[in-house]
Amino acid sequence: MTTYGTILIPAPLEQAAPVLRKACAAGYATSAGPGFCLVHPDRSLDENGVFALAGPISAELGAPVLAAFQYDGDRLELEVWRGGVRAHRYDSWPDRDDDAADDAPVGADPAAFLDFAAGSVDSHRLASALADTPVDAEDKDVDGDPGYVWAQALHWDVLRALSHPDRAIRRAQWDYFHMRGAPQALSEVLDSTELVVLGSAEHPFQNLPHAPQQMS
Structure with a gap:
């Protein structure tokens, strides 16, 4: 299972783009449905990971942002930032490297994430997911162990639960390196939606005959 880091912003891409261009040293930004966009930063650069960028972006935009980092299918970290200050942190497996520790998540407060709802909220699914208790059988361990098999499913x-469509959720799990490494597949998924190239990143579609529209 791959690692990824993205930032979900409750603002249209065209509104957020000027701030993202200033804040992100390299990466991509994509639309994520009506009223939302995503940042996919190049996390190999210093101070350009999702948690480092979330504060400045939230301060400049005057809007909350949700930074997500999923590590190797095992662990999901979520941080809510408002006005340049971290307002909430969730960690699905805070003691991942301690075999003797309790595996319970921390920060499993559904109310902390309501600013990022795209429609009506499925309160039961949201609370269950944050508690690492899958609702759907397909996400449960076949051996009966508690919790999600993959943090990506969480x-x-x-x-x-926050009413984001499948298409937007898939984008929220695209890492910068995935996007850069598979331009043809990415262009087919993006279709004609907008893409913003940030900082020193190369346009992923520059060598393709047909590419999604890039916002100027």
Whole structure:
């Protein structure tokens, strides 16, 4: 299972783009449905990971942002930032490297994520996901162990509970390196939606005959 880091912003891409261009040293930004966009930063650069960028972006935009980092399918970290200050932190497996520790998530407060709802909220699914208790059988361990098999599925359920469409949730799990490494596949998924190239990043579609529209 791959690692990824993205930032969900409750603002249209065209509104957020000027701030994102200033804040992000390299990366991409994509639309994520009506009223939302995503940042996919190049996390290999210093101070350009999702948690480092979330504060400045939230301060400049005057809007809350939700930074997500999913590590190797095992662990999901979510941070809500408002006005340059971290307002909430969630960690699905805070003691991942301690075999003797309790595996319970921290920060499993559904109310902390309501600013990122795209429609009506499935309160039961949201609370269950944050508690690492899958609602759907397909996400449960076949051996009966508690919790999600993959942290990516937990992230999916959080965003699904907040009424984000599948297409937007898939984008919320695109890492910068995935996007840069598979331009043809990415262009087919993006279709004609907008893409903003940030900082020193190369346009992923520059060598393709047909590419999604890039916002100027």
